[in-house]
Amino acid sequence: EITSSLPEQTRVITVSNQKGGVGKTTTTVNLASALARRGANVLVIDLDPQGNASTALGVMHRPEVTSVYEVLLGDSGIEDAIQPTTDHERLFCVPSTINLAGAEIELVSLVAREQRLRTALEQYLREAEHHFHYVFIDCPPSLGLLTVNAFVAAREVLIPIQCEYYALEGLSQLLGNIRLIQKHLNPELVVSTILLTMYDSRTNLANEVAEEVRSHFPSEVMEAVIPRSVRISEAPSYGQTVHAYDRASIGALAYLEAAAELAERSKPLIHEGA
Numbered sequence: 001e002i003t004s005s006l007p008e009q010t011r012v013i014t015v016s017n018q019k020g021g022v023g024k025t026t027t028t029v030n031l032a033s034a035l036a037r038r039g040a041n042v043l044v045i046d047l048d049p050q051g052n053a054s055t056a057l058g059v060m061h062r063p064e065v066t067s068v069y070e071v072l073l074g075d076s077g078i079e080d081a082i083q084p085t086t087d088h089e090r091l092f093c094v095p096s097t098i099n100l101a102g103a104e105i106e107l108v109s110l111v112a113r114e115q116r117l118r119t120a121l122e123q124y125l126r127e128a129e130h131h132f133h134y135v136f137i138d139c140p141p142s143l144g145l146l147t148v149n150a151f152v153a154a155r156e157v158l159i160p161i162q163c164e165y166y167a168l169e170g171l172s173q174l175l176g177n178i179r180l181i182q183k184h185l186n187p188e189l190v191v192s193t194i195l196l197t198m199y200d201s202r203t204n205l206a207n208e209v210a211e212e213v214r215s216h217f218p219s220e221v222m223e224a225v226i227p228r229s230v231r232i233s234e235a236p237s238y239g240q241t242v243h244a245y246d247r248a249s250i251g252a253l254a255y256l257e258a259a260a261e262l263a264e265r266s267k268p269l270i271h272e273g274a
């Protein structure tokens, strides 16, 4: 079990759902960007070997770049891997590279294999010249050691849920794993936030899914909902967040709303677990 602690004033949020394509990366980068635009200092840690968050933030992630891979193996600190983003002066990123694909296996034989990100993050946040208000960790679509490292490093979990068929499929497995982490590795971890994504208000299905999720998780589901929007899906191919790409689009406004709500709503939850 962890014995040290994260700085009290930094919210460390893992964005996780073992289903692929539900909007984890999109939510990570656009929420992070929205919070930076509201005046917060924000760090995104890309923990998916695909590197989609790094791409969307316009951050270099060729294999030779120092990345979260070297951080996990203990060869570098976060201060060596962190990069500014072109998106916003308050928004920073620790990129992932394709090297991270091998990390699930390489980590197995290392000591404290579940706590490597936590240790590196605590050390960095203690010594960093910036005070970070938020750290977001973008997870790969699996429940392996990379995701375990993300759960151990965070205080909060944010689960994006796609408003489509089988939205709740796999959710009990995810929550079960989070319970195991709480019990054995990180007692202060809280599922603080659920965000409904790719919502299409014209379909009955989206409304039914939204209602069902809200009835199961009345206090976790955010009021703000992210609509399905072409601008949101186009932005990453320009290496941009939706805020840089089209700041007046409904997708950008929805993520700004979600950011305002996130900033407000889960403050009490943090102290509950701490």
Ligand code: ADP
Pocket (backbone or CB within 6 Å): 019, 020, 021, 022, 023, 024, 025, 026, 027, 052, 141, 197, 198, 199, 226, 227, 228, 229, 230, 232, 233, 234, 236, 251
């Ligand atoms: P994950 O990280 O969970 O695998 P992504 O964030 O990469 O999911 O999203 C999967 C795909 O859906 C991407 O092509 C992304 O651009 C698209 N997408 C995500 N959110 C939206 C949205 N609100 N509207 C339209 N497309 C979206």
Ligand code: MG
Pocket (backbone or CB within 6 Å): 024, 025, 026, 048, 052, 139
């Ligand atoms: Mg992703």
